[in-house]
Amino acid sequence: MASVVIVGGGLAGLSAAARLAKHGLRVTVLERGALGGRAVTLRIKGFAFNFGAHAIYGRDRSVLTTLERELGLSIDWRDFSPERAKYDVGDKLTDLPANIRGLFKTKLLTYPDKVKFAFEVLKTLLGVETGHPHLSIGRWMDEKQLDPDVKDMMLTLASSNFFTREPEKIPSDVFFRYYKTIFSTRKPVTYIGGGWQALIDELVRVIKAHGGTIHTKAKVERVTVEDNRVRAVHTADETYTADLFLFCIPPKELVSIFQGTHIEHFVAQYAQYHPTYALVYDVGLRERIDVPYTYIYDKAHKCFITDISYYDETSVPEGGQLLQAILYLSREDVGNKERIEAYKKTVEDLYDKHFPGWRERLVVPRFSPRAVVQEIKWTMDQQPMPVFFPDYRNLYFAGDWCEGKGQLSELSFSSAYAASELILAH
Numbered sequence: 001m002a003s004v005v006i007v008g009g010g011l012a013g014l015s016a017a018a019r020l021a022k023h024g025l026r027v028t029v030l031e032r033g034a035l036g037g038r039a040v041t042l043r044i045k046g047f048a049f050n051f052g053a054h055a056i057y058g059r060d061r062s063v064l065t066t067l068e069r070e071l072g073l074s075i076d077w078r079d080f081s082p083e084r085a086k087y088d089v090g091d092k093l094t095d096l097p098a099n100i101r102g103l104f105k106t107k108l109l110t111y112p113d114k115v116k117f118a119f120e121v122l123k124t125l126l127g128v129e130t131g132h133p134h135l136s137i138g139r140w141m142d143e144k145q146l147d148p149d150v151k152d153m154m155l156t157l158a159s160s161n162f163f164t165r166e167p168e169k170i171p172s173d174v175f176f177r178y179y180k181t182i183f184s185t186r187k188p189v190t191y192i193g194g195g196w197q198a199l200i201d202e203l204v205r206v207i208k209a210h211g212g213t214i215h216t217k218a219k220v221e222r223v224t225v226e227d228n229r230v231r232a233v234h235t236a237d238e239t240y241t242a243d244l245f246l247f248c249i250p251p252k253e254l255v256s257i258f259q260g261t262h263i264e265h266f267v268a269q270y271a272q273y274h275p276t277y278a279l280v281y282d283v284g285l286r287e288r289i290d291v292p293y294t295y296i297y298d299k300a301h302k303c304f305i306t307d308i309s310y311y312d313e314t315s316v317p318e319g320g321q322l323l324q325a326i327l328y329l330s331r332e333d334v335g336n337k338e339r340i341e342a343y344k345k346t347v348e349d350l351y352d353k354h355f356p357g358w359r360e361r362l363v364v365p366r367f368s369p370r371a372v373v374q375e376i377k378w379t380m381d382q383q384p385m386p387v388f389f390p391d392y393r394n395l396y397f398a399g400d401w402c403e404g405k406g407q408l409s410e411l412s413f414s415s416a417y418a419a420s421e422l423i424l425a426h
């Protein structure tokens, strides 16, 4: 039986470990902290704060659904209600065009523009539009002389799916590949009952049921490399040998672990790229504030609020409410104290506007001025990392910084799936 060491116990590491263990490999997972990585859930005063949101986009077309089927995972899917999702366009709320009904109800577009937008959707679905890797979506739209309102609508959608303030910088081929899947889904957004923690527990269950071993508080510090193969990884006090190695840790961490080997040079380029950042401001409330929406996207401020507890009542103490606000940050915003303070105030103003009375009901806030949503942001000047460099025969990579399908956690799942396929074929 071949053995594999997996470094990193986030969504990518755990899903690859579960799949490899199920296929009969001897699996050992090494995680420096607690399991979950950026998909960690913290319970404070009875409220379950997911560090990142756990909205799964297009779940019927996702790799997570393939994993669910293959591994026999039990996932309590909670589908998003498109009719309770609104855009805040300053002076009014309007329907979010999450499906064709929403598109025809939204006041964001005039009727002729809705038809034009639907035509663009159809062309994307049929693969007539595929974009070009050398053209950003902003440039592509200008060259095609797209109607300004249709352009604005498409960029607004991209802003919320890619968690970005600069949707026009997305490479056009990436844009069309993404929306070909998203426009054809019957499940645009779904949450997981019990949050990320429920999924992590399920993956751990599968790993253990198939004889896998998991070590937490096991930080890998260096590797032994001989003849273009990794022979062992070392923590401060243990050495782990195996036939194959899968690293599910970000490029910056890889550079330090692989110092002095060829791999250091391969990964150095990816370690310099910028992540997708967001500001996260969650509030746990004693008592629900009943409003006719569960999701509001504020177009001007590039910020959205989700009523997490509407989709997952296990995230709150009885009668409580958990709201999550996420505001997209640009590279320049990160570390700029004044801007972050101003954004915090923006979020509070949005809570005042859409959930009046939240301040009096507040039990516990959770504020994060700089959350890494995706380790490498896909723009014209940044690329995802391969899952395999042919120079090293027994070394693989996975994570949301790697090549794969979709964005965010779907990149973690799809790169983990691709890397585990290569390992199984090895």
Ligand SMILES: Cc1cc2nc3c(=O)[nH]c(=O)nc-3n(C[C@H](O)[C@H](O)[C@H](O)COP(=O)(O)OP(=O)(O)OC[C@H]3O[C@@H](n4cnc5c(N)ncnc54)[C@H](O)[C@@H]3O)c2cc1C
Pocket: 007, 008, 009, 010, 011, 012, 013, 030, 031, 032, 033, 034, 035, 036, 037, 038, 039, 051, 052, 053, 054, 055, 056, 057, 218, 219, 220, 221, 248, 249, 250, 253, 278, 280, 326, 371, 372, 373, 374, 398, 399, 400, 401, 407, 408, 409, 410, 412
């Ligand atoms: C605010 C926010 C909102 C988000 N919203 C969504 C959303 O709505 N939908 C969605 O799909 N995704 C969302 N995401 C993204 C999602 O959380 C990530 O894509 C996913 O969790 C990344 O998992 P990963 O395993 O690829 O990487 P990570 O979670 O970064 O895992 C890497 C793991 O490696 C460990 N590690 C690092 N170095 C070492 C070492 N030397 N030795 C041992 N272990 C090590 C780390 O501790 C970590 O556990 C969001 C993220 C954030 C922050």
